[in-house]
Amino acid sequence: MIRLVDVTKVYRSGAYEVVALNGVSMNVETGEFVAIMGPSGSGKSTLLNLIGCLDKPTEGKVFINGVDTSQLSDKGLTELRRDTIGFIFQQYNLIPTLTALENVELPTIFKGASKLERRKRAEELLSIVGLEDEMHRKPSELSGGQQQRVAIARALANNPSILLCDEPTGNLDTKSGKAVMEIIRKLNEEEGVTVVLVTHDPSVAEFAERIYKIIDGVITDVS
Amino acid sequence: MYLELARRNLGRAKMRSALAVIGILIGVMAIASIGIFSESLKATVMENFQDLANELIVTPAYSQGYLSIDERTVSKLRKIPYAESIIPIKSYTELLDYRGKKVPVNIFGIDYVEELFEVEKGGIRRGEAVAGSKIAERLNLRIGGKIIIKGEEFRISGILKEEGARFDINPNNAILISIEDFGKLKDAEYSKVIVKVESLEYIEAFKKSVDRIINSREEKVSVFELKMIIERIEDVFGQMTIFLMAIAAVSLFVAGVSILNIMLMSTIERTKEIGVMRAIGAYRGTILRIFLTEALILGVAGSIIGGVLSLAGGYAIDMLVLGSAKYIFQASSVLYIVEGILFGIATALVSAAYPAWKASRLEPIEALRYE
Numbered sequence: 338m339i340r341l342v343d344v345t346k347v348y349r350s351g352a353y354e355v356v357a358l359n360g361v362s363m364n365v366e367t368g369e370f371v372a373i374m375g376p377s378g379s380g381k382s383t384l385l386n387l388i389g390c391l392d393k394p395t396e397g398k399v400f401i402n403g404v405d406t407s408q409l410s411d412k413g414l415t416e417l418r419r420d421t422i423g424f425i426f427q428q429y430n431l432i433p434t435l436t437a438l439e440n441v442e443l444p445t446i447f448k449g450a451s452k453l454e455r456r457k458r459a460e461e462l463l464s465i466v467g468l469e470d471e472m473h474r475k476p477s478e479l480s481g482g483q484q485q486r487v488a489i490a491r492a493l494a495n496n497p498s499i500l501l502c503d504e505p506t507g508n509l510d511t512k513s514g515k516a517v518m519e520i521i522r523k524l525n526e527e528e529g530v531t532v533v534l535v536t537h538d539p540s541v542a543e544f545a546e547r548i549y550k551i552i553d554g555v556i557t558d559v560s
Numbered sequence: 561m562y563l564e565l566a567r568r569n570l571g572r573a574k575m576r577s578a579l580a581v582i583g584i585l586i587g588v589m590a591i592a593s594i595g596i597f598s599e600s601l602k603a604t605v606m607e608n609f610q611d612l613a614n615e616l617i618v619t620p621a622y623s624q625g626y627l628s629i630d631e632r633t634v635s636k637l638r639k640i641p642y643a644e645s646i647i648p649i650k651s652y653t654e655l656l657d658y659r660g661k662k663v664p665v666n667i668f669g670i671d672y673v674e675e676l677f678e679v680e681k682g683g684i685r686r687g688e689a690v691a692g693s694k695i696a697e698r699l700n701l702r703i704g705g706k707i708i709i710k711g712e713e714f715r716i717s718g719i720l721k722e723e724g725a726r727f728d729i730n731p732n733n734a735i736l737i738s739i740e741d742f743g744k745l746k747d748a749e750y751s752k753v754i755v756k757v758e759s760l761e762y763i764e765a766f767k768k769s770v771d772r773i774i775n776s777r778e779e780k781v782s783v784f785e786l787k788m789i790i791e792r793i794e795d796v797f798g799q800m801t802i803f804l805m806a807i808a809a810v811s812l813f814v815a816g817v818s819i820l821n822i823m824l825m826s827t828i829e830r831t832k833e834i835g836v837m838r839a840i841g842a843y844r845g846t847i848l849r850i851f852l853t854e855a856l857i858l859g860v861a862g863s864i865i866g867g868v869l870s871l872a873g874g875y876a877i878d879m880l881v882l883g884s885a886k887y888i889f890q891a892s893s894v895l896y897i898v899e900g901i902l903f904g905i906a907t908a909l910v911s912a913a914y915p916a917w918k919a920s921r922l923e924p925i926e927a928l929r930y931e
C-alpha cells in the first residue's frame with residue numbers, strides 16, 4: 338500500500354544543508370493504523386509530506402498502491418492527492434471564506450462532481466463528524482475541535498484510501514482531541530481507511546497498531 | 561463555484577478591490593468618453609462640410625504652366641452631363657475705395673452667388689455688388705452704400721453670411737460682382753470653376769469626362785473633389801482620436817499596474833491557502849483560474865460601470881467644449897463604450913496573468929509551510 342525505499346530528504350538553504358530524513362524505509366499495509374513518533378524537528382512532517390506527494394525525496398522512492406510516485410507528473414501527483422489521499426493538518430487549514438459545507442465540498446469540486454452529488458456527500462460527511470448543525474458556519478465561527486472535524490470531513494470527501502494526519506490533536510484540548518481520535522479510529526476500523534498519524538503524544542499514538550519512532554531523520558524503533 | 565469563491569476572496573479585501581474597480585472604471589471612462597467626444601467633435605465639424613461633398617473644383621493645371629481656364633474649356637465643361645451647375649469664377653486683387661478709404665480686396669467675378677453662399681443681409685441684384693462678411697465688418701459697409709473699384713461705382717446690395725467651411729474659395733474678404741461687371745474692370749480668364757454634381761456617384765464619371773474631353777491631349781485643368789478633402793479631414797480626426805485615447809489609455813495602464821500589485825499581494829497573503837488547495841487536489845490550472853476569475857470580476861465590474869459613466873462623461877465634455885450634446889447617442893458612441901469595456905476587461909486579465917501564473921507555480925509543500 339505505502340512503501341518507502343531508502344528515502345532521504347535534504348533541505349538546502351544557501352550554504353548549509355539539513356538532512357531531514359536519512360535512508361528511511363517503511364511499509365504500511367492496507368487498512369493499517371500506523372503512528373510516527375519523535376521529538377520536534379526529527380523529520381516526522383517531512384516523512385508524511387513525502388508519503389502525501391506534497392514533496393519529493395532527494396533520494397529513494399515512494400510507492401503508493403504500487404505506483405512509483407517519482408514517475409508521476411504534477412497532474413498525476415495532484416490527482417493522486419485528490420483521489421487517494423486525505424490530509425489532516427495540525428492547523429486545520431480550512432479556507433476561511435468558505436462555510437464548513439463548502440470546505441468539505443471543495444475536493445469534490447476539484448474532482449468535477451455535480452452540484453447535487455457533492456452537496457449530498459458533504460452533508461453526509463459533516464453529520465458523520467457530528468456537525469450537521471454547523472454546516473453553514475465559516476471556520477472563524479467554529480471551535481478548534483469543530484474545525485478539525487470539518488477538516489476530517491474534507492479529507493474524506495473523495496473517499497480516499499489513505500488518511501495522513503500531522504499532529505491532528507496538537508492544537509486541541511483533551512476532550513476535543515479525544516473526539517477527533519475516536520472519529521479517526523472509527524474510519525480505520527469500520528471503513529478500512531489506512532491511517533498514518535504523526536504525533537508526539539503517547540496517548541494519541543496508543544490508537545495505532547504499530548508505532549515508528551524517528552530521531553534525527555532515522556527510524557530507530559518499530560513496535 | 562469558482563466565481564463564488566473569487567467573489568468572496570475579493571470581499572475579504574473590500575477596500576483594495578474597490579480601488580481596483582475604481583482604477584479600471586476611470587480608465588474605461590476616460591477612453592470611452594474621449595472616444596465619444598472625438599466622434600461628436602467630428603460630427604459637429606462634418607455637419608458644415610456635408611453639403612460640400614457633391615462639389616468639385618476645377619483649377620488650371622498649374623504644374624503644366626496653365627494659370628487660368630479659358631472660355632472654351634468652360635463651355636466644354638458645360639457640355640459634360642452629370643453636372644447640376646457649373647459656376648466659373650474670375651478673381652483678382654484690386655484697391656477698393658469706400659468713403660475715401662482705400663483698401664486692397666479680392667474681387668470675384670461670379671454669377672449665381674446664391675448657389676454657393678448664403679446672403680445674410682440684403683440681396684443679389686444685377687449690376688450691384690455683394691460683400692463678404694469680414695470685409696463688410698472691417699469697412700463698416702452698409703446695404704446701399706457705394707464703393708468704387710477702379711473708377712467703377714458699385715452699390716452694395718447684400719452682405720454674405722460668414723463662411724467657415726470652404727477652403728476652395730473664401731468670400732469673407734471679397735467683393736463679389738457679376739462676370740459681366742468683372743469684365744469692365746479687368747480682362748481675365750477664369751481662375752477656377754466650381755462644379756456641383758447631381759449625386760455623389762457621378763463624381764468619378766464627371767472626372768473621367770474631364771480627362772477625356774479637356775485633358776485628352778495635355779493636362780489643362782486639375783479636378784479636386786471636396787469629398788476627398790472631407791475624407792482627409794476624417795482621417796485627421798481619426799488620428800486625433802487615437803492620440804487622445806492613447807493618453808486616456810495611460811490611466812488604464814495605471815489601473816493595470818494597481819491590479820498587478822493587488823493580485824501579487826493577494827497571492828502572497830494567500831500562499832498557505834493555495835498550498836492547502838493544491839494538497840487537496842487542485843491542479844495548477846485551477847489555481848490560475850481562481851485568480852484570473854477574481855481579476856475578471858474586477859475588470860467586468862469596473863468596465864461596465866465605467867462604460868455607463870462614460871456616457872455621462874462624454875455628455876459633460878461635449879457640453880463643455882461643443883456646447884451641445886446632440887451627437888452623444890450615435891452608433892459610434894456605443895462602439896467606443898464597448899471598446900472601452902473590452903479594453904478594461906483585457907487590462908484586468910493581462911495584469912492578473914503574472915500573479916496568477918506565479919500562484920499556480922507554487923510548490924504545494926512550500927506554500928503549505930508558508931506562515
Ligand SMILES: Nc1ncnc2c1ncn2[C@@H]1O[C@H](COP(=O)(O)OP(=O)(O)O)[C@@H](O)[C@H]1O
Binds near residue numbers: 383
Ligand atoms: N523547507 C525546509 N527548509 C529547510 N529545513 C527544513 C525545511 N523543512 C524542514 N526543515 C528541517 O528539517 C528537519 C525536520 O523537520 P520536520 O519534518 O518539520 O520535523 P518534525 O515534523 O518532526 O518537527 C528540521 O530540522 C527542520 O528544521
Ligand SMILES: [Mg+2]
Binds near residue numbers: 381382
Ligand atoms: Mg512537524
